Ligand code: FES
């Protein structure tokens with residue numbers, strides 16, 4: 017491995033930071049072309065209703081209003097929302113602006129274009145809509161009854177139904193010494209990037225070109241979805257993504273973005289839509305919201321013999337076209353076995369549609385769903401058996417020598433060492449000492465608990481049929497003066513790729529990262545490819561960049577060999593020069609600048625380039641994984657993820673039994689994501705993920721009432737964690753390089769969010785053990801904690 | 816909400832430059848700075864006074880520009896992120912954020928830098944807990960606050976050290 021100061025493995029300061037620090041970043045809302053009209057969207061106040069009539073007369077008469085468009089009028093310009101992802105699920109016919117019927121509170125009903133946003137919002141208030149309310153489907157029970165049908169043509173409310181049995185599951189339970197069953201639930205929550213969605217669409221009626229500037233994670237994917245939905249030739253669409261103020265999975269679709277596109281197409285003028293926070297909470301992507309019943313059979317030595325998982329997800333209005341959320345439930349089914357050895361397995365998945373907002377991706381994408389119930393279950397079983405949660409995990413972990421490990425459910429785990437990760441985490445948190453002290457603290461009326469969760473983070477999904485299929489090219493280009501550009505569809509959303517991808521090229525070419533620039537965020541400029549989702553950067557994009565850089569290096573060496581009269585085999589690249597290996601004389605060396613100058617400019621290619629070499633100093637490589645398996649076997653098993661970071665997370669919490677308040681004292685993380693490119697950035701990703709996990713377990717809840725109204729659609733009542741709630745986080749790394757990527761890197765970014773809810777819930781249960789508290793629904797609000805404490809005291813002991 | 820259409824002339828000094836403009840009385844100060852003056856470093860994350868992304872200084876006090884009308888800034892002096900430092904000459908707070916990975920997507924960053932600026936001028940020698948509390952009015956969805964707290968601590972320590980060496 018090359019270890020230069022500026023290359024792989026160094027905590028280099030980020031290249032992108034100076035502009036962000038000084039207010040010189042450029043996010044979509046910062047951009048405005050003269051003549052731009054501003055949009056405001058009238059949104060449904062009903063969770064489920066027929067639209068009888070829309071009267072836009074008064075709105076149109078308001079000074080400054082240029083157009084008001086309804087769902088019906090938009091039909092002349094687009095079709096139903098294109099499918100983002102489909103793994104054997106039902107795909108609804110659904111439009112960007114509601115047509116005939118509304119299906120959730122916040123669904124767009126009509127759109128105003130006006131000279132500024134203030135006027136557009138005034139006009140929205142003047143639109144009159146007559147609704148015929150329908151029965152509302154809020155819960156899974158409502159959906160299954162069914163209380164009403166969201167999509168009449170389906171005849172039911174089921175978007176996804178799937179089942180698999182692998183191994184002799186009945187026999188496993190028949191032989192089991194212990195059998196445990198629990199139903200574990202998780203609240204609905206989301207990523208709420210600080211920059212909400214923003215989209216500028218500019219359609220030129222003469223050229224018929226559409227330029228879309230938007231806050232998205234995936235410009236190429238958005239271009240495809242816009243082309244399909246607007247039925248426009250894709251080569252006439254250009255998607256630009258400038259600086260993006262966070263994504264976390266929530267910016268991976270084109271649903272709301274279709275609205276400005278259609279408005280600009282109608283008006284032939286640039287239009288801008290800036291989502292406000294209420295809109296973002298109502299209609300930005302939602303996640304989680306599930307109930308999972310686990311049944312586990314153990315032998316007398318507490319080794320798992322069989323695992324049954326029944327997962328029921330409350331999708332909301334849709335998770336295929338509005339957003340890509342529904343298959344997350346299948347990802348969970350593939351990964352319930354997690355870090356453990358499971359000889360027999362059964363999984364059943366049911367995803368129902370309801371009158372809640374759209375279902376998308378949010379840091380975890382089902383890996384979190386696989387993790388939370390199982391990691392809770394490990395602790396619950398340990399409690400019931402009267403053994404340590406450490407011990408039950410230890411006995412069931414996959415051993416470090418068993419990798420690559422083919423999990424019973426299909427995935428192939430590349431590398432890892434859970435045992436060592438757990439040892440490190442326990443040592444760093446001083447587990448045994450803590451458990452001892454816990455008893456003394458209890459005597460003083462202090463309830464401190466420690467909880468752990470093992471983490472498996474499948475990264476780099478390649479899903480057949482659609483815009484998440486793993487297609488990832490990168491181009492590396494040398495300029496006439498010997499600098500480099502990397503061109504890729506991989507969007508910077510804050511994860512630091514403007515620094516880490518140059519670090520890869522720096523390590524191949526042995527140049528300074530300041531001489532390398534990442535070019536991204538414009539589909540007219542970069543090769544078609546996917547964006548950052550599924551923690552895929554260090555699996556796919558890094559590998560593509562690395563291979564493209566190697567190809568280019570090869571070419572540079574050939575040309576340099578020709579110029580130096582040396583065999584390219586004998587050459588090396590050192591500090592911006594190509595030279596004969598180990599020789600430092602001037603004659604045996606050529607700078608990249610000199611070489612670039614010669615090829616491009618003075619004299620130019622003739623005589624400079626050896627025969628048979630394509631002298632374009634630019635190479636593209638499209639990296640594909642060798643382990644992805646799309647053809648299902650007899651059990652329906654596939655392998656979609658190439659790399660698997662692992663970890664063990666430990667939370668230490670204190671619960672105030674008077675107020676029910678949970679305070680997280682610290683998080684200790686031991687983590688393995690293979691070869692690390694930039695440790696500082698890797699740690700930042702883990703910490704950010706943990707904050708999302710803490711939010712989900714303690715605070716964040718997209719709460720709907722019986723009528724399908726979201727009761728907390730603003731930041732005053734939807735609580736994101738602040739610096740007061742996120743504790744200190746201490747991170748330790750080991751590196752088990754992936755055998756499936758050229759540099760041993762593994763994607764990462766979701767790992768923090770996946771196990772932290774279980775770690776906290778387990779810690780809270782541990783803290784409240786004297787009260788016999790069993791953690792049930794999330795988030796862990798003070799009211800719930802107090803209720804459980806009271807109930808626990810009544811029940812007097814363990815459940 | 817003030818009546819639409821009524822306009823008023825205001826005079827505001829922003830980052831040392833005096834601007835005279837006629838604005839609609841209901842224009843938010845955040846919109847005035849961003850759209851009228853093109854100072855897009857002030858970000859809007861909620862328009863509800865919760866996230867702190869829009870934090871600026873008015874006469875040295877940190878306030879939320881999304882909860883303030885442009886007309887309220889009449890005759891006053893405003894400092895935005897653009898007035899704190901430049902890429903060539905980062906303010907020590909900005910430098911500390913850079914060195915300690917105090918930012919990821921950067922959207923919340925101007926608000927945090929301004930909040931930290933106002934906080935440190937009142938409490939140059941804070942404890943960790945005080946830093947957390949002072950910054951609890953700003954939301955960051957990317958960093959989990961680790962790098963931010965580290966940055967503010969680092970700059971406070973550095974400022975302390977300089978203060979001490981200056982008095983020597
Ligand atoms: S935008 Fe002003 S506080 Fe959020």
Ligand code: FES
Pocket residue numbers: 210261262510917918919920921922923924954955956957958
């Ligand atoms: S850096 Fe992205 S929100 Fe703070």
